[in-house]
Amino acid sequence: MELTGLKDYAVLVESLTKKFGRVTAVDDLNLKVKRGEIFGLLGSDGAGKTTTLQMLCGILAPSSGLMFVDNFNVEVEPDGVRSAIGYMSQDFTLYLDMTVEENIDFMADLRGVPEADRQRQKERLLLFSRMEPFRHRRAAELSGGMKKKLALSCALIHLPSVLILDEPTTAVDPLSRTELWKILYEFIDQGITVIISTPYMDEAERCHRVALMQEGKVIACDTPANLKKQIKRKVCTIKTDMINRACRVLRDELSTPVQIYGDCIRLFLDTPEKDLAIIEAGLIARGIMVEDYFETTPTMDDVFVSLLQEQDKQRPKKDWVPFACPGESGGSSIAVFSLIKKFGNFTAVNDVNFEVARGTVFGLLGPNGAGKTTVIKILCGLTPPTSGRAEVGGFDIATNPRQVKKSIGYMSQLFSLYPDLTVGQNLDFYGSVYGLGGKEKRKKKDWVVDFAGLQGKEKYLTSELAGGWKQKLALGCAIMHQPAVLFLDEPTSGVDPIARLEFWDIIYRLSEEGITTIVTTHFMDEAERCNIIGLMNGGNLVALGTPHQLKQDLAVDFYEIEAPPPVLESSRRLAELAFVRQTTLFGDKIHILTDKQDNELSLEHLLAAGIMVEKINRIQPSMEDVFIYHVLDDREQ
Ligand SMILES: Nc1ncnc2c1ncn2[C@@H]1O[C@H](COP(=O)(O)OP(=O)(O)OP(=O)(O)O)[C@@H](O)[C@H]1O
Ligand SMILES: [Mg+2]
Secondary structure, eight states: OOGGGGGGEEEEEEEEEEEETTEEEEEEEEEEEETTOEEEEEESTTSSHHHHHHHHTTSSOOSEEEEEETTEETTTOHHHHHHHEEEEOSSOOOOTTSBHHHHHHHHHHHTTOOHHHHHHHHHHHHHHTTOGGGTTSBGGGSOHHHHHHHHHHHHHSSOOSEEEEESTTTTOOHHHHHHHHHHHHHHHHTTOEEEEEOSOHHHHTTSSEEEEEETTEEEEEEOHHHHHHTOOSEEEEEEOSOHHHHHHIIIIISOOOEEEETTEEEEEESOHHHHHHHHHHHHHHTTOOOOEEEEOOOOHHHHHHHHHHTTOOOOOOOOOOOOOOOSOOSSEEEEEEEEEEEETTEEEEEEEEEEEETTOEEEEEOSTTSSHHHHHHHHTTSSOOSEEEEEETTEETTTOHHHHHHHEEEEOSSOOSOTTSBHHHHHHHHHHHTTOOHHHHHHHHHHHHHHTTOTTOTTSBGGGSOHHHHHHHHHHHHHTTOOSEEEEESTTTTOOHHHHHHHHHHHHHHHHTTOEEEEEOSOHHHHTTOSEEEEEETTEEEEEEOHHHHHHTOSEEEEEEEOOSOHHHHHHHHHTSTTEEEEEEETTEEEEEEEOOSSOOOHHHHHHTTOOOSEEEEEOOOHHHHHHHHHHHHHHO
């Protein structure tokens, strides 16, 4: 090892290997992270990211290899490493009996953060996490995403030289994620190095460099821009109204791997000029109208899918077990009337009304703490409403709770499996709870193991499974008894892009069988795939409609602006203009939202207002724009 080069690097890893029994989780890994860099660690579930990060922190001992963090040899100088790093683990711990503020203070004490810095940083963190109003609430009473943000705030209260964050933003809403990245960039300004693992590809895009891991190895490591150049085939986009059917046809009948991206389908082709026309003909022959198709510039999602899928082994698929959806037909499957839920003086759900037709995929969106999980828990009969009424699968939740329980499947936001049982034992357990036996149970078990990609892992302890596998197993357990109504509370939290695609395939298959699904998600590309969206904020249902309707209904115009750096400064100046209602950063671009105007906003217009901009384009709002519009709009009132 060339120790002379050490000081340029915050992290230096050589031939790092970690074996758990027969499994090699990290396999001869080499990594160099420069000082002052935001370095992203990406990879499918089980690729070895968490194991790597834990070894860097000195939590796990490697089987072999060398690691230096901030010049300290991790194995030889563990105390040095501990003082140099800040770490947030995937399975964070909070003191549930203490309030938000007490948790942060406690961590600051532990880390010896000086009083003056502490106050400033604490207020900054409470602001980013939008938890300022809840500083005195006990951690136990926070929503899932709020807990995550609190854990993150605890990790960020002291300023280490190397910050290691293991999926800090899963379960965190889009607005807070944007805010968090602003904080990370401030850290970089102060010379801190950040290593972050994330399943969000828009975050990968914001890293200086990223390493793509697969089966314990780094298969590519470079800047996002250079990685995009490594994609051998061309990225193409197809637009169609029948996005889910088209996807299935493409994959199953035309053997073309595809990916959903917002309201478009993306695919990789060798010769798009030729292939696209053939694919269009194939789709039309199957009754699927194609609105448009074209070649596109690749995104990090494309990098992920293309580099990982190329190496992915094709596994044979078992037959789909068809659902014989019991009894019910037509009409609404879920109906909610004036639902209110109060915790003491606090109203978590405020007079919510909606109906969901049978077979619909209904997306419940909203920032952390909006009340989504609370609504789901009420509908599942896990907590009674303070007032109001609801029907699920035709049964009143208050007068017919047992029938309701029989007709639903529920996948809770916090992991609902038994960690100390194996995969097989969990499936057996849930099968028995639902009264399945003998051949029937075995058939369903096989089916779940197959679609979750857990073949060969039946004997693994559930606690040892990587995040995405756990989630798929949990979904499997929730649908083993073939319920008519399915509640999925953030089923894809922490799940990688390829596995999320498979997840949504399953959701759509279930929908075609007539199963009604209420799903929550913080991924906006998933929101785009819901038939109907209910957007909640502060306990209120603030918008309801199809993704298309929600975009159409906005009484504002959207523009994308490119400005010379620093972008943050341009964004601030734009925000000061009278007709600009909101500005949001998207990577190096700025989205602004203006009141509807007769004349389109032009470059001259902005230059005349004294703002240096290079480009301005009127854009169609994305789901993220819709989300931010409603959430900020509601807050202003
Ligand atoms: N037992 C409780 N006591 C007091 N407040 C509670 C309790 N349970 C939930 N809350 C509060 O109710 C609000 C809504 O929480 P909920 O879990 O429904 O949010 P959510 O929309 O699911 O958020 P997330 O996206 O973070 O999962 C939050 O402000 C939360 O702190
Ligand atoms: Mg929730």
